[in-house]
Amino acid sequence: MSAIIKAEHLSFAYPGDGDTPAVPVLHDVSFEIEEGSFVAVLGHNGCGKSTLAKLLCMILEPDEGILYINGKDMTSEDITDEDIYDARRRVGMVFQNPDNQLVATIVEEDVAFGCENLGIPSEKIRKRVDEALDTVGMRKYARHATHRLSGGQKQRIAIAGVLAMRRKCIIFDESTAMLDPGGRKEVMDTICRLNREEGITVIHITHYMNEATLADRVIVMNDGRIIMDGTPGQVFSCADKLWEAGLDVPQTTELLWRMKEAGYNVRLDIFDPEECASEIAKAIAEKR
Template sequence: MSAVIKAEHISYTYPGDEDTPPVQALRDVSLEIEEGSFTAILGHNGCGKSTLAKVLCMILEPDEGTLEVYGRDMTAEDATDEDVFNARRNVGMVFQNPDNQLVATIVEEDVAFGCENLGVAPADIRRRVDEALATVGMTEYARHATHRLSGGQKQRVAIAGVLAMRRRCIIFDESTAMLDPKGRREVMDTICRLNREEGITVIHITHYMNEATLADRVVVMSEGGIIMDGTPREVFSRVSELRAAELDVPQTTELLWGLKNAGWDVAVDIFDADECAREIARALERGGHGNT
């Protein structure tokens, strides 16, 4: 396993102007993303998670620290625009607002946009576009107008656009935040499938806890720094720390944690509703309430 992205001691401050003081968004963040992993980055509003995404995607240049993408140091003195361009061929980004990232009026034209920019031969683009649309399950919409799609479908088209460029790592910057529950499920299913079946490295930035439980690894941010890093089970069992960072926990964990605090003998690191029900049933059979 090699590191796709390796960030060390990164800091970033948004420069202020006359009316607004400068804001430090990232403080000494170090993060290493393994090839083929699925990492969720959690945090409440303004904790710096979107800034981190922009730094990882080389939209913002960090003030301090080093950023290596596929072994190439982007913060080195001799890093050129071409290096950034090459790194962007490998690391794609899907943004929050589905409307503001589609360029063309027809679905397949939009998916082709990135490939066209890379100068891929026309016949090759055709094949890649068809493959990418099949992967996200949008083949039947290839000739549809982009503005008539639902939010979830638009995000899937955006994902197809990234896939057609043959990128191995995709950063999702709150890509599910503006979607309805159905759209969110569509997009999350697609993301999970890409990670498991296609082996694509996923960095998913979100504030939905149940989305984070699908990841292999959860990174929690607060006040511009990383405060927790581990598997979902590890992270979500630290309920009081999460509460301190103004974050919720998954509903199942919240319920079990409440029971545990009331003296029940239950595990709290369970995210599946059925499994949670079974755990409570088991506890009841064991005599449930510890105090009785």
């Protein structure tokens, strides 16, 4: 396994001007993202998640530290325009608001837009657009008007646009936050499928703890630093630390934690409701 992204000691502040002071946001952030992995990023509002995402997509540049994309040091002095182009082609982003990221009025034109900007020949674009729409399950909407789609469908179109550009790593910045439960499930199912079946590396920034339990790994940020990094089981088992950072835990974790506090012998790393119920039943039976 190789790292598609490697961050070493990244720091970043939004520069101030005459009247406003600089805003330090990220402090000494280091991690690696393995190719093909599914990583969830948690952290309260304003802790620096979107800023980090923008550094990884090279929309912003770090003040300190080194960022490697596919093994290449993007912060080096000798980096060429071609290297930057190549790295940008690997890592893409899907944003929060489904209404702000669609640019064309017809679905297939919207999905093609990014490819057209890359200067890809039109016969190739046609094929890529069809494939991308298939992957997100929206092929039959190819000629529909984008503004008439539901929020979840719009997000799937935004994902198709990123896929058509053949990106290997997609950062979802709270892409489910503005959706209703149905739309959220549609998008999460799509994200999971992209990761498992297409081998796309996923970095999913979210406030929904149940979404984070679907990842292979959870990174928790607090005030511009990484405070936890592990499997969902490892991270959520430390519920007290998450509560301290102003975050929630999955409902199953909270229930099991309360049981443990009440003296029952239960595991904390269970997220499936039925499994959670049998763990509790077992613990109660043991105590009798």
